[in-house]
Amino acid sequence: MKTLLKLSILVAVVALMFTPSVTAQSYLQNPKYGVDEEARKECATNLSLYREQYNHRNYDMAKPYWQKVLTICPAASQNTYIHGARMLKVWIDAEQNPNRRTELIDSLMMIYDLRIENFDRKGTLLGQKGMDLASLASDRYEEAFAYLKESVEMEEDASDAPVLYTLMAITKTMYDNQKLSAENVIETYALIADYLDVQIAEKPTDTRLQQVKENVDAIFSGAGVANCDNLTQIFEQRVENNPDDVELLSKTYNLLSANRCEDRTFYRNTAEKLFAKQPTSNLAYELAKMFDRMSSYSKAETYYKEAIKLEEDSVRKSIYLVEYAGIVFNNLKKPQEARSLALQSLTFNPQMGHAYILIGNIYAAEKNCFTDEFQKKTRYWAAVDKFTKAKQVDPTLENDCNKLIEVYSQYFPAQNDIFFQDLSLGSRYSVGCWINESTTVRARP
Known part of the structure; x- marks a missing residue:
């Protein structure tokens, strides 16, 4: 009885709020609240009624008013969809009947579709939709994969880190169930890793991003698709056909490096091609160390010189100089030049x-x-x-x-x-x- 009285009072208050006035007239003329004045009044009433119950977590009582808002004025407020998703997740968690639970999950998916239709932000919302489906209905992993993949294709390196992680996890599930090839898994991982690297570079102190990257790496490693033979088979011809594609070279090099393929000719060739297009001190140093291990000292010398020239950090430059000096002394048999390099190292780091x-x-x-x-x-x-x-x-x-x-x-x-x-x-x-x-x-x- 008290509840009915409370609702009656609330309806009366809402009615008073929308009696003719300058503010009310502008509100009642806004088409996002309904097709005509009568519909807009009804929209406003139901908005207030459902929000009142929602704020008190009376989700079952909020439900009929919330449903009317969706029907009458779906473009009135994004909160209609945010609140609706939260309520549906509560109902899904509490539901014991499998068929009814599936219906509720479908309703949640529909809420995302309606929100996209009325408020856009498709890339971001598809990511949230895919994550929710993956967590609530693991057997619908193919559907979740499609949402997540489209989301990341749209958002690229602006994708939310949890979306990138979930896409990697579902990608492995797809591979485990013979829905994707090893090549698909490698391609997806390379893309996700690149996007996370961009985000980490922008926020180097964000430990959450670092943890996501570690988890993504662990999933990829656990998939068992990445080995030097696979990577060579998949990427060698591509690199040969596209030697000027820096993005492809970088992706291939990172994958080969992560899987410790340094002894492969393809790895060395890729690294040298990448350096020619995008020279960095780190890559020059990696090449120098690689050729030193191979006893190709003239090549090692070339890349040590490049690493020293490109390096801006004085401590690292000092390390490169003393290592290069060691090669000049031990392998190239030039003691005076080696001493000169060692002394130069000390000028950068005493x-x-x-x-x-x-x-x-x-x-x-x-x-x-x-x-x-x-x-x-x-x-x-x-x-x-x-x-x-x-x-x-x-x-x-x-x-x-x-x-x-x-x-x-x-x-x-x-x-x-x-x-x-x-x-x-x-x-x-x-x-x-x-x-x-x-x-x-x-x-x-």
């Missing part, structure tokens, strides 16, 4: 202890500078100085440096040899040749 270690090893290995036996041994003073400096600037290298110092100190001149050279322990000494270092006279331990 704490680069590995640069000092490399210079020390270069000095210790030098055999062409001196003919005099005593002078040959003085190079070890200069070498040990560099090992000592390395552990000073980078204490994490202390153990390694101490071992090197212990080894090469054994090659210092004997004390009597120092005496015969008319030198005294602790005095300064200039190591000649191209080494040209000032050091301290020390005897073999």
